[in-house]
């Protein structure tokens with residue numbers, strides 16, 4: 001314990017300073033319409049990403065990015081969700097489950113594309129087993145968050161701005 005304390009005092013905090021991003025996101029959050037504050041449930045659908053987008057999405061729930069302070073949380077079923085986050089190029093195997101998830105999400109639903117692959121297939125476009133991105137299956141996402149993978153702070157800002 002003493003060693004940890006000594007190393008902390010010697011080396012300081014090694015993580016990045018999130019203050020500017022926090023302030024920016026709090027400003028956006030304050031501008032949201034009242035009915036959207038505190039209750040946005042998201043169901044995530046991985047259409048076969050490389051998993052890097054999932055790592056960044058997982059980071060949203062840690063104490064550093066803490067997306068729940070904006071009232072946004074991930075739920076286990078599309079039937080409980082207001083919005084879907086979709087990652088990865090859409091594989092032939094995930095095409096039907098994705099359509100099922102979209103159909104089972106109550107209206108009005110919001111489709112959020114996370115990462116370049118989910119939008120147009122990006123690196124995997126034209127590969128065997130890949131149908132493409134959301135645009136290739138005629139689903140127009142309401143919110144596009146580009147990046148490969150997008151940074152957690154950009155995912156939070158993207159979601160909040162999408163409802164602005």
Ligand code: SF4
Nearest residue numbers: 049050052115117148
């Ligand atoms: S956008 Fe990049 S990080 Fe995300 S699933 Fe595609 S290749 Fe992976």
